[in-house]
Amino acid sequence: MWDFSTDPEFQSKLDWMKEFVRKECEPLDMLFPHAGDCYDIGNKKARAIARPLMEEVKRQGLWACHLGPELGGQGYGQVKLALMNEILGRSLWAPTIFGTAAPDTGNAEILAMFGTEEQKQRYLQPLLDGDIVSCYSMTEPQGGADPGVFECTAVREGNEWVINGEKWFSSNARYAEVLIVMCVTNPDVPIYKGASMFLVPADTPGVNILRNTGVHGEPVGEGAHAYIRYENVRVPADALLGEEGQGFAVAQARLGGGRVHHAMRTVGQCQLAIEMMTERAVSRSTKGSLLGDKQAVQGYIADSWIELQQFRLQVLHTAWLIDQGHEYKANQLYIAGIKVASAKVFHDIVQRAIHMHGALGVSDEMPLGHMWIYAAMMGIMDGPTEVHKGTVAKNLLKQARPAEGMFPSAHLLTRREAARRKYEGMY
Numbered sequence: 159m160w161d162f163s164t165d166p167e168f169q170s171k172l173d174w175m176k177e178f179v180r181k182e183c184e185p186l187d188m189l190f191p192h193a194g195d196c197y198d199i200g201n202k203k204a205r206a207i208a209r210p211l212m213e214e215v216k217r218q219g220l221w222a223c224h225l226g227p228e229l230g231g232q233g234y235g236q237v238k239l240a241l242m243n244e245i246l247g248r249s250l251w252a253p254t255i256f257g258t259a260a261p262d263t264g265n266a267e268i269l270a271m272f273g274t275e276e277q278k279q280r281y282l283q284p285l286l287d288g289d290i291v292s293c294y295s296m297t298e299p300q301g302g303a304d305p306g307v308f309e310c311t312a313v314r315e316g317n318e319w320v321i322n323g324e325k326w327f328s329s330n331a332r333y334a335e336v337l338i339v340m341c342v343t344n345p346d347v348p349i350y351k352g353a354s355m356f357l358v359p360a361d362t363p364g365v366n367i368l369r370n371t372g373v374h375g376e377p378v379g380e381g382a383h384a385y386i387r388y389e390n391v392r393v394p395a396d397a398l399l400g401e402e403g404q405g406f407a408v409a410q411a412r413l414g415g416g417r418v419h420h421a422m423r424t425v426g427q428c429q430l431a432i433e434m435m436t437e438r439a440v441s442r443s444t445k446g447s448l449l450g451d452k453q454a455v456q457g458y459i460a461d462s463w464i465e466l467q468q469f470r471l472q473v474l475h476t477a478w479l480i481d482q483g484h485e486y487k488a489n490q491l492y493i494a495g496i497k498v499a500s501a502k503v504f505h506d507i508v509q510r511a512i513h514m515h516g517a518l519g520v521s522d523e524m525p526l527g528h529m530w531i532y533a534a535m536m537g538i539m540d541g542p543t544e545v546h547k548g549t550v551a552k553n554l555l556k557q558a559r560p561a562e563g564m565f566p567s568a569h570l571l572t573r574r575e576a577a578r579r580k581y582e583g584m585y
């Protein structure tokens with residue numbers, strides 16, 4: 159059965175979330191507005207406001223809802239999570255207040271899946287409790303979309319691994335307690351078999367942050383994305399997360415979920431942009447009538463709503479597929495599809511919203527400029543659009559068969575001839 163309804167009990171939770179995010183989380187966005195702010199455990203003022211809000215979310219049973227009950231979550235599944243993330247996506251701080259902020263969500267998942275008991279005790283519980291933040295350090299300055307060019311190595315020396323190399327755009331490294339670092343451990347085999355993942359405490363000697371890059375619009379040098387040089391960083395043998403050579407299996411386990419969650423939050427951002435458009439359309443007049451009376455503006459609003467409606471259903475359908483119990487890998491086609499759509503739909507809607515606001519739209523007095531950059535980020539982080547389009551196409555091409563004859567199987571003359579033969583003498 160296809161069913162698009164939300165059960166009333168869960169709807170009341172969503173209603174509570176909507177109100178709570180608007181009243182309690184959105185003010186934090188105004189006071190601490192930079193991408194890194196919600197990860198800065200050392201910011202006492204921000205934490206003093208955030209902590210009681212997190213406790214309230216826990217009391218409501220809505221904390222870390224991406225997790226199954228074995229890890230302290232509700233085990234709601236992806237469809238419910240999608241509906242929740244739409245609401246959380248409207249605010250920078252809301253995912254942190256609800257214990258579902260990336261990249262900690264994905265990092266917690268791989269710790270739960272691949273970590274030893276000791277690793278879990280040291281990092282997983284404090285991560286799940288929101289007491290520490292973590293960093294995922296994989297991309298290198300010379301290439302992110304092509305892991306084949308990765309150079310950061312870990313070499314075994316006695317009971318230790320020694321890490322040397324550089325990583326780029328390691329988000330939140332400056333606030334993190336632990337860095338999850340992908341290193342080449344066997345350069346003689348393809349990278350997909352020769353890389354391993356390590357848990358590196360952030361205060362280990364040799365972990366040198368060269369600079370903290372921000373995204374456009376943030377204060378220069380005070381961003382959240384670290385350029386790190388690992389210089390003779392020594393970690394014990396048991397710092398390995400998962401097996402030696404299993405680095406990509408670990409990476410894939412976190413990236414699938416992460417892409418889906420980003421798409422869910424993007425729905426919320428697009429809804430916000432459309433609300434801004436419609437409010438503007440009924441508030442601003444030009445040449446004697448409201449913007450909303452102009453056909454071109456109606457076109458912007460209609461196109462945006464239609465694209466969002468399609469995208470939202472695509473996200474919910476992908477969430478539903480994952481809830482059917484298939485692994486992320488089995489839904490690769492659908493996840494890559496929503497990853498591509500997230501960036502495009504977000505960009506197109508925000509672009510129209512900016513345009514409708516005129517100069518105000520591009521100014522730093524509206525959130526739209528930041529949303530526009532965020533749409534660009536969506537097309538790059540967790541892999542560029544082009545790569546995910548390749549995944550979509552390759553999945554479809556795998557199912558395709560070459561035409562049997564000279565002409566395509568849809569060739570009308572050939573089909574008509576076959577139909578004539580089938581019903582010879584009957585028509």
Ligand SMILES: Cc1cc2nc3c(=O)[nH]c(=O)nc-3n(C[C@H](O)[C@H](O)[C@H](O)COP(=O)(O)OP(=O)(O)OC[C@H]3O[C@@H](n4cnc5c(N)ncnc54)[C@H](O)[C@@H]3O)c2cc1C
Pocket residue numbers: 261293294295296297298299300301302303304326327328329330373383535538539540541542543544545
């Ligand atoms: C906001 C943000 C946060 C991030 N956080 C992290 C993090 O926490 N940890 C981490 O390790 N990394 C992180 N990254 C890095 C991200 O994973 C990489 O930026 C991404 O994988 C692309 O790598 P690149 O930037 O080196 O671009 P490149 O690999 O140089 O690609 C540049 C462009 O080349 C084109 N291109 C690349 N490959 C192909 C292809 N196969 N076919 C056609 N065209 C192609 C695309 O247009 C692509 O955008 C983050 C990035 C952003 C923007």
